[in-house]
Amino acid sequence: KAGVTQTPRYLIKTRGQQVTLSCSPISGHRSVSWYQQTPGQGLQFLFEYFSETQRNKGNFPGRFSGRQFSNSRSEMNVSTLELGDSALYLCASSNRGRVTEAFFGQGTRLTVV
Amino acid sequence: QQQVKQSPQSLIVQKGGISIINCAYENTAFDYFPWYQQFPGKGPALLIAIRPDVSEKKEGRFTISFNKSAKQFSLHIMDSQPGDSATYFCAATFDNTDKLIFGTGTRLQVFP
Numbered sequence: 011k012a013g014v015t016q017t018p019r020y021l022i023k024t025r026g027q028q029v030t031l032s033c034s035p036i037s038g039h040r041s042v043s044w045y046q047q048t049p050g051q052g053l054q055f056l057f058e059y060f061s062e063t064q065r066n067k068g069n070f071p072g073r074f075s076g077r078q079f080s081n082s083r084s085e086m087n088v089s090t091l092e093l094g095d096s097a098l099y100l101c102a103s104s105n106r107g108r109v110t111e112a113f114f115g116q117g118t119r120l121t122v123v
Numbered sequence: 124q125q126q127v128k129q130s131p132q133s134l135i136v137q138k139g140g141i142s143i144i145n146c147a148y149e150n151t152a153f154d155y156f157p158w159y160q161q162f163p164g165k166g167p168a169l170l171i172a173i174r175p176d177v178s179e180k181k182e183g184r185f186t187i188s189f190n191k192s193a194k195q196f197s198l199h200i201m202d203s204q205p206g207d208s209a210t211y212f213c214a215a216t217f218d219n220t221d222k223l224i225f226g227t228g229t230r231l232q233v234f235p
Contacts, residue, residue, distance in 0.1 A: 014166070043221040053167070053212060053225035066222045100166050104221055110155065112221055114166030 012037065014103050014115035022121045028089040031118045035082050035103030042084040043112070044076060047098040056099075059084055091122045125150060127215050129226025136233050142200040144229045146213035149194065153215040157223070158187065158198050161210045170211070171198070203233045 015034040023029050035042050043066075044056040055068040059078035076086040082103075088095055098119050104112040128147045136142045146156075155174055159167035173180045173187040173196065180187045186199040200207055213226040 041221055043223075045223075045225075052227045053223075055222050055224070058221045060221075066220060068222075102166075102221065110157075110172065112169070112223075114159075114168065116164065116166050 014101055014113055016099075016101050016115040016118050018118060019116065020119045020121075022123060023091050024123055025091055025093060027091050028087060029091060029120060030085055030087045031099055031101075031120070033084045033086075033101030033103070033115060035084070035101075036105075036113060039103040039105050039113075040082050041104045041106065041112075042078055042082065043102045043104075044084070044086050045100045045102070046070075047100055047117070048096075053100070056086065088120075093122050096120060096122045125224055127213060127224050127226040129213050129229060131229060132227070133230045134232070136203045136231065138203065138205060138233055138235045140203050140233075142203045142207070142231055142233070143197060144211055144213070144231075145195065145197045146226050147193075147195045148215050148224075150215070151194070152217060153224075155216050156187070156189065156196050157214050157216075158185075159212045159214060159225075161212065161228075167212060200231075203231075205233050205235055207231060208233050 017032045041060045043058040047053045057076045058066040062078045073089045078084045098117040100117045102112040102114045157172035158170045160170045161167040171182050171185045184201045189196045211229045214223045
């Protein structure tokens with residue numbers, strides 16, 4: 011069974027640009043959550059989607075947004091990029107929206123220059 | 124009140140030794156406490172988890188000890204191996220949600 015797939019793996023963007031990251035969950039999983047990982051702040055929760063509905067949102071500015079499609083694939087978008095947005099963005103999927111069964115992807119490494 | 128505090132930040136252990144990582148939380152509504160292991164270039168992987176109605180859970184060389192009254196829990200790695208060298212994160216959450224509150228992480232290095 012294929013794992014959680016995140017694309018692209020690496021990304022370099024310029025300040026002020028916007029970026030879209032993609033996450034394909036494990037087949038059959040309906041829940042997708044996103045995290046930002048930085049050396050200074052560690053792992054921080056961004057959003058959680060279940061059956062196309064946002065169930066939870068972390069404490070991030072409105073520049074961070076996400077969505078989930080009917081096939082459970084999810085995207086997150088960051089607009090007006092800042093240097094501080096440089097991070098590893100991780101996606102996790104689960105079958106019933108329960109963290110006990112969540113599996114993480116390898117992440118997308120975003121560098122803002 | 125949503126924080127999870129983790130210590131130490133880094134840990135160096137001899138092969139065969141015991142590695143101990145500690146975490147503390149404040150929100151008594153948390154009802155699930157997982158530990159994740161992360162290798163460089165990989166996403167976190169669930170290692171072991173515990174619920175607050177249990178004081179200890181053991182899976183192979185990995186044991187979680189849970190002290191509900193002190194709001195603390197710890198990971199013990201017995202007979203530590205070089206292959207255990209990774210970053211370990213404790214976390215806390217509420218059931219029926221994927222929102223994990225992570226500790227700050229502990230970088231474990233096990234030397235032969």
